[in-house]
Every structure is written in C-alpha cells, then in structure tokens.
Amino acid sequence: VELKEVAAGGNAVKTETGVIPEKPERQLRPNIDPLKFINGFLNKGIHCALLEVTKDDDPLEPIKQILKKTDVAILDWQMHGDSGNKAIELLLSLLPVSEKAELRLIIIYTEEKSFAAILPEIIQPKLVEIGIKNGVLDKSNCKYLNGHTKIVVLKKENGKKTDFSVSDEELPGRIIEEFTEITKGLVSNTVLKAVSVIRRNTHNLLGTFNKNLDAAYLAHRAMLLTPEDSELLL
Numbered sequence: 172v173e174l175k176e177v178a179a180g181g182n183a184v185k186t187e188t189g190v191i192p193e194k195p196e197r198q199l200r201p202n203i204d205p206l207k208f209i210n211g212f213l214n215k216g217i218h219c220a221l222l223e224v225t226k227d228d229d230p231l232e233p234i235k236q237i238l239k240k241t242d243v244a245i246l247d248w249q250m251h252g253d254s255g256n257k258a259i260e261l262l263l264s265l266l267p268v269s270e271k272a273e274l275r276l277i278i279i280y281t282e283e284k285s286f287a288a289i290l291p292e293i294i295q296p297k298l299v300e301i302g303i304k305n306g307v308l309d310k311s312n313c314k315y316l317n318g319h320t321k322i323v324v325l326k327k328e329n330g331k332k333t334d335f336s337v338s339d340e341e342l343p344g345r346i347i348e349e350f351t352e353i354t355k356g357l358v359s360n361t362v363l364k365a366v367s368v369i370r371r372n373t374h375n376l377l378g379t380f381n382k383n384l385d386a387a388y389l390a391h392r393a394m395l396l397t398p399e400d401s402e403l404l405l
Contacts, residue, residue, distance in 0.1 A: 248281035274319040
C-alpha cells in the first residue's frame with residue numbers, strides 16, 4: 172500500500188490507508204446568553220462579572236484570587252465536561268482554613284439531572300477531607316451552611332419546575348433571597364448597612380485621610396516621650 176500524506180485542516184497524520192484526523196479541540200457550548208445574564212444582575216443593582224475557563228489547561232489561580240473578593244460566586248458544574256473537578260477546586264479555594272467561616276454565598280449552577288446528589292455525595296466528602304465537618308446539610312440536599320458560608324445547588328431550568336430549578340432571568344432574584352437568609356437579623360443588617368456605607372465612601376475616606384497628613388502625624392510622634400503612643404491617635 173502506498174504511503175500518503177494528506178492535509179486536513181492542519182491536523183493530520185501519515186497512515187497507510189488514508190488520514191486519521193487528530194482529536195478535535197473540545198469547543199465551548201454556551202448555554203446562557205452572557206449579556207442577558209449580566210444585565211439580569213445589573214437590573215437588581217448588582218455588579219456581576221462573567222469569567223470563562225476557555226481551555227482544559229487554563230490556570231485557575233487568577234480566578235481564585237478574583238473570587239476571594241466576591242460576596243457571591245456562581246460556578247458552572249460542568250467546565251469542558253470535567254464532571255465538577257474545576258468547580259470543586261474553585262469552591263474549596265473560597266472556604267477559610269480556620270473555623271471562623273466568612274460571609275459568602277457559593278452557587279453551583281448546573282444542568283445535571285442528578286443535581287440533588289452533588290452536595291451530599293461529592294462536595295460534602297471533599298469538605299470533610301479538608302477538616303470542615305460542622306456544616307449542616309438541608310433536608311433538600313441542595314443547601315449547605317457552615318457558619319456564614321452557604322453553598323446552594325441550583326438547576327438550570329429546562330422544563331420541569333422544582334424548588335431548586337431557576338432560569339437565567341430568575342437567578343439574580345433567587346441569589347438575593349439566598350444571601351438575605353444568611354444576613355437576616357436586626358443587628359446583622361445594621362452591620363451590613365454600615366459596611367455598605369463604608370464601601371460607597373471608600374474614595375471619600377482615602378481622599379480625606381491622604382498623604383498630606385503624614386507630616387503632622389510624624390511631628391506629633393517625634394515630640395512624644397513614647398513615640399509608639401502616636402499610633403493610638405492614628
């Protein structure tokens with residue numbers, strides 16, 4: 172048999188009988204409209220950024236650093252058909268090592284028919300492995316609470332309606348409900364309001380307490396018998 176070399180889109184190998192195409196690179200199959208998704212949150216007054224893992228070998232560290240600054244993280248369960256591996260890695264990176272859990276809502280958003288098994292059968296054993304054993308799993312198997320960190324599994328709505336199936340349009344409202352459950356209470360809402368005010372006024376605060384005050388602070392420090400006392404005033 173005569174050897175042949177045939178070009179097929181730049182991905183071909185030499186064979187005795189023809190061409191065996193190399194395995195094509197797996198393509199993303201978007202199942203949400205990014206603009207509609209972001210605008211849904213925008214209409215609720217919530218800033219939302221959509222991040223995509225575009226390749227199987229994309230580093231997750233930059234995404235982990237961004238997620239640590241968020242109040243709510245929404246993770247797609249299937250990223251390039253990896254059965255939740257990347258979602259679990261990102262989720263675990265958001266959980267504090269200490270027992271003092273942070274105020275954060277983590278949503279697993281999935282098309283999986285067996286979505287109710289994700290928390291008890293896959294995620295919870297992973298949490299136990301890293302020493303998180305005091306969390307409480309809701310009877311629905313779709314909510315997990317550890318201190319002030321809450322994990323919720325929601326199914327992308329595609330027909331059958333359940334308490335945990337949510338369309339893209341309904342997702343922002345549902346997230347507000349789930350986040351409110353964590354922070355409900357007179358005292359906690361007062362604190363949350365205070366934090367919100369500080370966030371909104373960050374630029375004003377930095378503009379008021381600026382570098383031009385350093386000279387006055389250092390002069391005061393230099394005149395004290397115990398210079399460290401100036402730190403109390405600061």
